[in-house]
Amino acid sequence: MIHTKHRSTTAMVATMLLLPALAPAAEPFTATVVRVKDGDTIVVLQGTTQTDIRLEGIDCPELHQAFSQRAKQATSGLTQGKAVTVLPTGTDKYERTLANVTLPDGRNLNQELIRQGWAWWFRKYSKDEGLAKLEAEARAAKRGLWADLNPTPPWDWRAAQKNNAKPALGDVVPNGLEVTDLLPDPVGRDEGHEAVEIGNSTDKSVDLGGWKLRDRAGNEYRLAGTVAARGRLRIVMTAATMPLNNDGDTVLLIDPAGVVRCRVEYNADHVRAGNWVEFGR
Amino acid sequence: MKYDAKKISEMTETNLRLAKMRLAELPICCGREPSIAGLHGWVFEQTLQFCIREELAEHGLSPDVEEQVGIGGRAKADFRLAHVLIEVKTRGLFGMADVQKYGKYREQAEGRGYRYLFVTASETHEPYRRGIIEALGQSNVFILAQPGEWERLVTTIVQELKAKTGYCP
Numbered sequence: 001m002i003h004t005k006h007r008s009t010t011a012m013v014a015t016m017l018l019l020p021a022l023a024p025a026a027e028p029f030t031a032t033v034v035r036v037k038d039g040d041t042i043v044v045l046q047g048t049t050q051t052d053i054r055l056e057g058i059d060c061p062e063l064h065q066a067f068s069q070r071a072k073q074a075t076s077g078l079t080q081g082k083a084v085t086v087l088p089t090g091t092d093k094y095e096r097t098l099a100n101v102t103l104p105d106g107r108n109l110n111q112e113l114i115r116q117g118w119a120w121w122f123r124k125y126s127k128d129e130g131l132a133k134l135e136a137e138a139r140a141a142k143r144g145l146w147a148d149l150n151p152t153p154p155w156d157w158r159a160a161q162k163n164n165a166k167p168a169l170g171d172v173v174p175n176g177l178e179v180t181d182l183l184p185d186p187v188g189r190d191e192g193h194e195a196v197e198i199g200n201s202t203d204k205s206v207d208l209g210g211w212k213l214r215d216r217a218g219n220e221y222r223l224a225g226t227v228a229a230r231g232r233l234r235i236v237m238t239a240a241t242m243p244l245n246n247d248g249d250t251v252l253l254i255d256p257a258g259v260v261r262c263r264v265e266y267n268a269d270h271v272r273a274g275n276w277v278e279f280g281r
Numbered sequence: 282m283k284y285d286a287k288k289i290s291e292m293t294e295t296n297l298r299l300a301k302m303r304l305a306e307l308p309i310c311c312g313r314e315p316s317i318a319g320l321h322g323w324v325f326e327q328t329l330q331f332c333i334r335e336e337l338a339e340h341g342l343s344p345d346v347e348e349q350v351g352i353g354g355r356a357k358a359d360f361r362l363a364h365v366l367i368e369v370k371t372r373g374l375f376g377m378a379d380v381q382k383y384g385k386y387r388e389q390a391e392g393r394g395y396r397y398l399f400v401t402a403s404e405t406h407e408p409y410r411r412g413i414i415e416a417l418g419q420s421n422v423f424i425l426a427q428p429g430e431w432e433r434l435v436t437t438i439v440q441e442l443k444a445k446t447g448y449c450p
């Protein structure tokens with residue numbers, strides 16, 4: 001993206017006057033979608049020219065992020081092999097064409113992905129109140145990725161990836177639920193056999209619906225089940241959405257409101273095949 | 282109260298349309314309306330400042346105003362009314378990193394004797410809402426889309442200005 005927020009009024013007005021108003025408006029063109037890279041990026045073919053199109057004003061979950069495949073499937077379902085109308089609005093820092101895309105039936109693809117709940121309104125770069133409204137409606141209806149009460153915005157996920165250290169979340173606010181043990185290196189195959197144990201030191205059982213784990217890279221694992229009062233619950237992580245690294249990782253336990261309730265870290269020295277990493281609680 | 286969130290939103294949209302039309306009248310724009318990131322935010326900020334000053338006038342207060350107030354390093358607040366600094370966001374935070382950033386700004390501002398307030402028209406992402414409240418304190422965060430928030434903002438500023446020793450409207 002090329003936009004930045006201007007904190008100086010003078011600089012902002014100067015920018016207003018000099019840059020965008022002088023840029024020639026690109027003409028819309030019709031092209032066939034030949035590839036869907038991810039939820040918000042498609043490749044179109046016009047004649048013999050292929051162009052990467054980054055959908056303007058929206059942001060879909062990144063590869064390896066929860067719901068990324070569903071978002072990509074949604075975009076594929078709407079566009080793959082179809083003739084679409086592309087209205088360019090600019091270019092981003094990766095030289096991709098930013099654009100609004102109109103589907104053969106007249107629907108706006110950008111809006112449709114937000115309406116279906118597979119994309120976020122890219123609030124930092126878009127002032128399109130229509131997209132903001134569509135996102136609010138999708139959230140309220142729990143469509144698509146909003147089935148997760150507080151999914152991670154792709155920009156926060158990318159920031160966590162970039163930092164590769166501290167996941168982009170606030171301080172830990174303990175409430176009695178903790179990650180007590182992790183099994184990053186089960187005997188045999190890791191995938192589908194790694195496990196976590198959640199402890200509950202409160203006097204009430206806790207339904208883990210809406211709770212999730214997040215690792216240092218920003219990958220997430222949605223929890224399920226009930227932890228009994230003063231009890232523990234072992235969960236085998238059957239879905240390979242958040243591998244526990246054998247050379248160390250950070251794992252956050254996040255409640256349905258998005259609050260981090262526990263953070264644990266381990267390194268390669270703690271990991272031995274078949275042994276649980278205990279966190280001393 | 283002279284204003285509320287709905288009126289402020291309508292004034293913002295009206296003034297945004299006017300701003301685009303008048304910018305388009307500049308010779309170099311050749312009649313084309315600009316499409317600029319930042320213009321909406323700037324218009325909202327100006328609208329908010331105008332409405333606050335109007336409300337303060339009802340209380341006999343007319344504090345001096347300064348925009349883009351440095352609070353140390355590269356940090357700035359959008360505007361200052363006497364010793365009250367106000368950071369304005371149109372549609373909430375742009376990421377979790379903002380929570381930490383504004384938390385740091387608040388510390389810097391308070392270290393210089395300012396009261397630091399954060400105002401946004403809305404915040405739809407619950408972790409951001411919760412995060413900024415935890416970082417700045419409920420009494421310093423105002424989300425205008427929520428009922429009663431405009432009144433609370435004006436009341437907070439009025440009380441702060443009246444309480445400050447040596448302040449003469």
